[in-house]
Amino acid sequence: MEVPGLFNYWMAIILMMAGLYTVIARGNLVKKLVGLGVFQISVFVLYITMGKIKDGTAPILPAGPVDGVVFSNPLPHVLILTAIVVGIATTALGLALVVRIHEAFGTIEEDDIQDIEENEA
């Protein structure tokens, strides 16, 4: 069976939408952050797929001659390395906020927090 050449992009988009829907539809703040992580990794998959060259190998130059060796594109790898680290920084900040929100409101469910806010106003 021949798989279409755009298959990886489509799967990345399905993963992206699963993450986006988790962020939109779930009220639990930890769940929202996990959904954001799912979204993030799907974007990484999209980028890394673009860098792949058929029959290529990792972009590490051997000591000998390199004639005829195909290397995959290193540029998306660099961008995604940066993105992974930035992603963990935002996740850590988000989780710290969740902890403080739980201390202030006693809940991490979005609609409960909204109810408490309305009752206070």
Next chain:
Amino acid sequence: MIELLDIVILGMMVVAALAVLWLRDLFAVAMLSGAYSLMGATLYVLLDAVDVAFTEAAVGAGIATVLMLGTLTLVPRQEKQGKKPSLAGLFTVAATGSLLIWATLDMPEYGDPDAPIHHHVAPRYMKDSTAEVGPPNVVTSVLASYRGYDTLGETTVIFTAAIGVMALLARGRRKP
């Protein structure tokens, strides 16, 4: 031609993502997100991105999971039941998804060596990085030298996030 392993791993990732959406036990969700991240790392090895793979395995599957579990010791472990599915959200996601899929129809096919991305700065990095920077790993050369300002910005972001986390958590705890 896309390999079988690639299809299997992407399929497993979709299952994990849907399970994250479905499950209410946040401990299971945190572990699944770690597993999802590790599957992503495996996929990157297949796609020749070894540096990204080990960073993802260490940071995404390791540190992120530890942070999640640490948070779950401080907040309730169960998500509240009975929130009805959001129709507006479903519509937004379906519309965005189909637009994105429509956009991919213009993309070069998987592994196409003639794709525009492979003919801009990348050949120069492959050809000259040994003479200009040194390390045999081209990803290292680009990260540390050609795109050094990106990395500087990245460290600034981490520094800011670390200050933010400390400001949020290290402050004297209020009594509940």
